Amino acid sequence: MGARAAPKPIGRGRGVDIGDLLFEWMCRGAGILVLLLLGGIIVTLFIGALPAFREFGLGFLTSTDWNPVEGRENYGGAVAIFGTVASAILAIVFSVPVAFGIAFFLTELAPEWLRRPVGTAIELLAAVPSIIYGMWGLFVVVPFVQMHIQLALGDYLTAIPLLGFLFESRFFAGTSLFTAAIVLAIMILPFIAATMRDVFLQVPPVYKESAYGLGATRWEVVKGVVLPYTRISVVGGIMLGLGRALGETMAVTFVIGNANRMPQSLFDPSTTIASIVAMEFPESLMGSLKQSALFALGFLLFVISFLVLAASRYLLRSRLKA
Amino acid sequence: MSSTTFQPETRGVVRRSPALASRRKMVDLTVKWLCMAATLIGLFFLASIMLTLLWRGLVALDWTVLTEEFRPTRYGDDTAPKGGLVHAIIGSLIQTAIGTAIGTPIGLLVGTYLSEYARGSVLGNVLRFVSDVLLSAPSILIGLFIYQLVVLPMGGFSGIAGALALAIIVIPVVVRTTEDMLQLIPNTLREAVIGLGAPKWKMITLVCYKAAASGILTGILLAVARIAGETAPLLLTSFGNNVTSFDLTRAMASLPIAIYQQANSGFPDLIQIAWSGALLITLGVLAINIIARAVLRGRN
Numbered sequence: 001m002g003a004r005a006a007p008k009p010i011g012r013g014r015g016v017d018i019g020d021l022l023f024e025w026m027c028r029g030a031g032i033l034v035l036l037l038l039g040g041i042i043v044t045l046f047i048g049a050l051p052a053f054r055e056f057g058l059g060f061l062t063s064t065d066w067n068p069v070e071g072r073e074n075y076g077g078a079v080a081i082f083g084t085v086a087s088a089i090l091a092i093v094f095s096v097p098v099a100f101g102i103a104f105f106l107t108e109l110a111p112e113w114l115r116r117p118v119g120t121a122i123e124l125l126a127a128v129p130s131i132i133y134g135m136w137g138l139f140v141v142v143p144f145v146q147m148h149i150q151l152a153l154g155d156y157l158t159a160i161p162l163l164g165f166l167f168e169s170r171f172f173a174g175t176s177l178f179t180a181a182i183v184l185a186i187m188i189l190p191f192i193a194a195t196m197r198d199v200f201l202q203v204p205p206v207y208k209e210s211a212y213g214l215g216a217t218r219w220e221v222v223k224g225v226v227l228p229y230t231r232i233s234v235v236g237g238i239m240l241g242l243g244r245a246l247g248e249t250m251a252v253t254f255v256i257g258n259a260n261r262m263p264q265s266l267f268d269p270s271t272t273i274a275s276i277v278a279m280e281f282p283e284s285l286m287g288s289l290k291q292s293a294l295f296a297l298g299f300l301l302f303v304i305s306f307l308v309l310a311a312s313r314y315l316l317r318s319r320l321k322a
Numbered sequence: 323m324s325s326t327t328f329q330p331e332t333r334g335v336v337r338r339s340p341a342l343a344s345r346r347k348m349v350d351l352t353v354k355w356l357c358m359a360a361t362l363i364g365l366f367f368l369a370s371i372m373l374t375l376l377w378r379g380l381v382a383l384d385w386t387v388l389t390e391e392f393r394p395t396r397y398g399d400d401t402a403p404k405g406g407l408v409h410a411i412i413g414s415l416i417q418t419a420i421g422t423a424i425g426t427p428i429g430l431l432v433g434t435y436l437s438e439y440a441r442g443s444v445l446g447n448v449l450r451f452v453s454d455v456l457l458s459a460p461s462i463l464i465g466l467f468i469y470q471l472v473v474l475p476m477g478g479f480s481g482i483a484g485a486l487a488l489a490i491i492v493i494p495v496v497v498r499t500t501e502d503m504l505q506l507i508p509n510t511l512r513e514a515v516i517g518l519g520a521p522k523w524k525m526i527t528l529v530c531y532k533a534a535a536s537g538i539l540t541g542i543l544l545a546v547a548r549i550a551g552e553t554a555p556l557l558l559t560s561f562g563n564n565v566t567s568f569d570l571t572r573a574m575a576s577l578p579i580a581i582y583q584q585a586n587s588g589f590p591d592l593i594q595i596a597w598s599g600a601l602l603i604t605l606g607v608l609a610i611n612i613i614a615r616a617v618l619r620g621r622n
Contacts, residue, residue, distance in 0.1 A: 023523035027435035030428045031449045034497070037490060038452045041463060044470040101360025109357055120615065122364050127611045128371060129551020131578045132604050135585050135596065136371050139378075186367050193364065217350035240458065247460020249554035250582065274462050278557055281466075286474065298466045302459075309455045 045302055048295030055289065060296060066260040068290050075293035079260050081300060083270040086263075087177055087252065088245035091184035096238055099189055103196035107226075108218050119197065126190035134254030137183040138175075142255055145182070146174025150267050169267035175257035178266040183251050188241035195237030195316070199230040236315030243309040247301060249274035273301040372604075379601025382594035387602075392564040392580070395589035404591075407599045409566040410580035413481070416568070417560060417576055418550050420485035425492025426542055432493065433500025438526055450501075457494035464490050465555030473559060481567070481574030484560025488549040495548055499541025503534040536617050543614035547607045553578035577603050 052060060052075060063076025106119050150172065157167040169176070203226050211221045227234070257269020258279055271279075277294050284291045386404045393405030432453065440446025464487050472483040507530055515525040531538065553576075556562070562579035563572070577599055584596035 017521035017523070019523045020521045023526070024435075024439055027431045027439055028445075030431035031435045031440070031445065033428060034432055034449060034456070034493060035452055037493075038456060040471070041459075041467045044467050045463065048466065048470055098360045098363055101357040102364050104353075105357040105361045109354060110361075118361060118365070121368055122361075124608060124611060125364065125368050127547060127607055128368075128604060129553070129578065129607055131551060131553045131581055132371065132375070132600050135581065135600050136374055138585065140370065140374055189364055189367075217346055219350045219353040220346070243458050247458075247462065249460065249462045250578075254585075274460055274554065277462055277466065278554055281469075282557055282561060295466060295470075298463050302463050305458075305460055306455060309458050310451070312458075313451060313454050 042299075042302065045295055045299040048292060049299040050292070051289060052292040052296040056293075060293075061300075064260075064262050073289050075290065077273075077293070077297050077300060079262050080271050080273045080276045080297055082262065083177065083256065084246055084272040084274070084301065084304070087180045087184060087256065087270070087272055088242055090177070090181035090266075091188060091245045092238060092242055094181060094185035095189050095192055095241060098185075099192035099196055099237075099241075102189075102193040103200055104222055106193075106197050107200040108222065119194075122190050122193055124190075125186070126194070130187065130248060130250045133183055133187055133251035137179065137251055137255040141183055142174040142179055144174075145176065145179045145267075146172060149178075150174070150176075154267075165264065166266050169265040171257070171268055173257065173269065175255055175269050176267045177256065177263050177270045180252045180256040180270070180272070183255050184245045184248055187248060187251060188244050191244055192237050192241040195240060196230075196234055199233040199237070200226055203229045232315050233318065236312045239308055239312035239315060243305050243312055246305045246308060247274055249278050253278050273297045375597070375601045375604055378594070378597040381597070383598040383601060387595060387598050391566055392575075395587070396591050397589045405595060407577065407580055407595060407602075409563065410575040410577045410599065411602075412566055412568075413560070413563065413575035414550065414577040416570075417481060417485045417488055417556070417574060418546060420482070420570075421488025421549050422492055422542065422546055424485065425489035425545065426496055428489075429493040429496025429541075429545070430500055430538065433497045434504065434526060436497070436501045437504035438522075438530070453494045453497045456490075457498060460554075461487075461491060461552055462554035462558070465558035468555065469558045476571065479559060479561035479573040481560050481570040481572065484556045484574060484576065485570070487555040487559045488552060491549050491552060491555070492545040495545040496538075496541045499544065500534075500538055503537030503541070504530055506537070507533050536620065540614045540618045543610050543617070547610040547614070550610070551578055551603055551607050553582055557582075 056063065056075065060075070060077050061081065062078050063074070064078045065074040065076045066079070067074045102122060106115055106122075110118060150169070153167050154169070158164040160167075200222075207225050207229065208221050211225045216224065252272050253275035256271060256275055258271050258275060259269035260271055260276065261268075263270040277298055281291065281294050284294065387406045387408075388411070389408055390404065390406030391409045392407075393403060396402040396404065432449065436446055436450055436453075440449065468483050468487040468490070472486060473479055476483070511529065511533065512525055515529045516522070520528075556576050556579055560576060560579075561573040562583060563575040565575075567574050581596045581599045581603070584592040584599070587593065587596075
C-alpha cells in the first residue's frame with residue numbers, strides 16, 4: 001500500500017482503521033480527479049482542434065486569413081497569436097516598473113502603519129472581476145487613449161526614424177493593442193507587486209543591515225543586495241503576470257477592437273486568442289470547421305500559458321518552500 | 323535639501339568625494355519619489371475604478387434593477403417599462419452556489435491530501451504543481467473544456483454546465499488555502515491526538531479542520547468571490563438568458579454575462595443598467611474579499 005510511504009509514522013495503531021483507509025483514498029481520489037481534469041482539458045482541446053489541424057496543418061500558425069464564408073472557409077491563427085503575445089509582453093513592460101516601485105515602497109520606504117492598508121488596496125485590484133476592468137476600460141481608458149495619448153504620441157513619436165510607424169495609425173476609435181496592454185498591465189500589477197513584496201521581505205535582515213552599515217543608501221541596498229538575492233523569484237513573479245495576461249479574456253475583449261487583421265501599429269485594433277474565442281465561439285455552429293479552428297487556438301493558448309506558468313512555478317519554488 | 327548635501331551620514335565616502343555622495347543622495351531621492359509615484363499610480367487606478375462604478379452605477383441603481391427582468395431598450399420611448407437584472411442575479415446565485423458546493427469538497431480533500439498524506443511524495447508534488455497551474459490557467463479554456471464535455475453531449479447550453487465550469491475554478495483556490503492552513507497547525511497537536519488513540523482520519527476531520535476552520539473558510543470565501551465575477555467560461559457554457567430560469571438543463575442568465583451584453587448593446591439605458599450591475603457585483607466581490615481577510619486576521 002502506497003500509504004505506508006507517508007513520512008510521518010503516526011496513525012499506525014493496531015492494524016489498519018477502515019475509516020483511515022477510506023478517508024485517505026477519498027483524498028487521493030480527489031487528487032487524481034484534479035490530475036484527470038488537467039489531462040482532460042488538454043485532450044478535449046486537442047480533439048476539438050483536430051479537424052482544423054488536419055485541414056490547415058502548420059500553416060494555421062502563419063496564416064492571417066479568417067474567412068467563415070461557406071465554401072471558402074479558411075482559418076489562420078497568426079493574428080490572434082501575435083495579438084496575444086504582443087499585448088501580454090507590452091503589458092509586462094508597462095507593469096513591471098510600477099510593480100517594482102510598489103514593492104520597494106511597501107518593503108523599504110513606507111512607514112509601518114501605512115504598509116498594511118496600501119498593500120491591501122493593491123491586492124484588492126486583483127479581486128476586481130475582469131468584466132469590470134473591461135467596462136471601465138471601454139468607458140474610461142479607451143476615450144482617454146483616443147483623445148489624449150494617441151494624438152499626443154502620434155504628433156511627436158511618428159517622427160522617430162525606423163520606429164515611428166509603431167505610433168502611426170489610421171484608426172482613431174481608441175480600441176487598440178495599446179489600450180489592451182494598458183488595461184492588462186493594471187490587471188496583472190497586483191500579482192507582480194505582491195510577489196515582489198513577498199520575496200523582498202524574505203531577504204535576511206542581516207544582509208541589508210550590513211549594507212546599510214557600510215553607508216549604502218536605500219536604493220543601493222535594493223540594487224546591490226535585495227535584487228540580486230531575489231532575482232530568480234522576481235522573474236518568477238513576472239512570468240506569473242505574463243501567464244495571467246496571456247489568458248485574460250473579458251477585459252481585452254472590451255478594449256482591443258476585435259479586428260482580425262495584422263496590426264501595423266500600436267494603435268491599431270487587434271485581437272487575442274482568448275477574445276476571439278469569446279467573441280466568435282458562442283455564435284459558431286456546433287461541429288463546424290470554425291469551431292474547430294477556435295479550439296485549435298484554445299489549444300495553442302493552453303500550451304503557451306502552461307509553459308509560462310510552469311516556468312513561473314519553477315522559478316518561484318524557493319519562495320514556495322519557505 | 324542643502325543640509326543633506328553638505329552633512330551626509332556617510333563620512334568616509336564624503337571626505338574623498340563630496341560630489342559622489344551628493345549624487346548618490348540624489349539617485350536615492352529620485353528612486354524614492356518614483357516609487358511613491360508608482361504606488362500612487364496603483365492606488366489611483368483602484369480609486370478610478372471604484373469612483374467610476376459608484377458615479378455611473380448609483381445613477382441607475384433603483385428598485386427595478388433588483389426586481390425586474392430584462393426588457394428591451396426604452397430608447398425613444400420613455401413610457402416603456404424599465405428593465406432590470408433580477409434574472410441575472412438569480413442565475414448567478416444558482417450557478418455560484420452549485421459551483422462552490424461541487425468544488426469545495428474536492429478542493430478540501432485535495433488540500434488535505436497534500437498536507438497530511440503526500441508531503442514530499444512524487445504524486446503530491448505533481449498535484450501541487452498542477453493545482454497551481456490551474457489556479458492561473460485562462461478561464462476561457464475551462465469553458466471550452468466543459469463545452470466539449472457537457473454542452474455538446476447535452477445538445478445545448480445549460481446552467482449545470484456553467485456551474486461545473488465554475489466548480490473547476492473553485493478547486494485550486496480551495497486547495498491552496500486548505501494546504502497552507504493545515505500546514506500551520508503544529509505537529510504536536512497532531513501527535514497529541516494520535517497519542518490519545520484516535521485514528522488519523524478522526525485527527526484530521528475533528529481536530530485539524532477545527533483548528534484551521536477560519537483559514538479554510540477564508541479560502542472558500544475567496545473562491546466564491548472569484549467565480550462570482552467570472553464571465554468567459556459562462557459564455558461558452560450557460561450562455562446567458564433574458565428571463566429568470568431555474569432549469570439547470572437550459573441556458574441560464576448570470577450577472578457578468580448580462581453586464582457584458584448590455585454594456586455592448588449601444589443603448590444608453592441598457593448601458594446604465596449594466597453599470598448598476600457592475601457596481602453590485604464589484605461591491606459584493608470586494609466585500610467578500612474584505613470579510614475573508616477579516617476572518618483570517620481574527621484568527622491570528
